Amino acid sequence: xxxxxxxxxxxxxxxxxxxxxxxxxxxxxxxxxxxxxxxxxxxxxxxxxxxxxxxxxxxxxxxxxxxxxxxxxxxxxxxxxxxxx
Numbered sequence: 001x002x003x004x005x006x007x008x009x010x011x012x013x014x015x016x017x018x019x020x021x022x023x024x025x026x027x028x029x030x031x032x033x034x035x036x037x038x039x040x041x042x043x044x045x046x047x048x049x050x051x052x053x054x055x056x057x058x059x060x061x062x063x064x065x066x067x068x069x070x071x072x073x074x075x076x077x078x079x080x081x082x083x084x085x
Contacts, residue, residue, distance in 0.1 A: 020077060020078070023077055024070075024073055024074050024077050027073050027077070028069070028070060028073055031066075031069060032066070035062065035065075035066050035069075038062065039059060039062050039063075042055070042058060042059060042062065043055060043059065
């Protein structure tokens with residue numbers, strides 16, 4: 001568990017930045033929950049011999065798609081606030 005805490009970085013934010021972070025988080029919550037369930041289902045559907053390899057690459061693709069949604073949502077919320085991209 002100590003290594004998990006070390007990999008998480010704490011970012012100091014201004015009040016405005018924290019408010020923006022909270023808005024982005026709220027917008028992404030449902031999507032994230034649905035996508036995490038889809039990822040869990042994907043991994044459960046794979047036989048043992050496909051968990052790594054094919055299953056791993058499919059999971060990575062889903063994670064990249066999810067990352068793109070985070071970027072898109074962040075950019076859209078910043079644009080609404082007048083923050084340059």
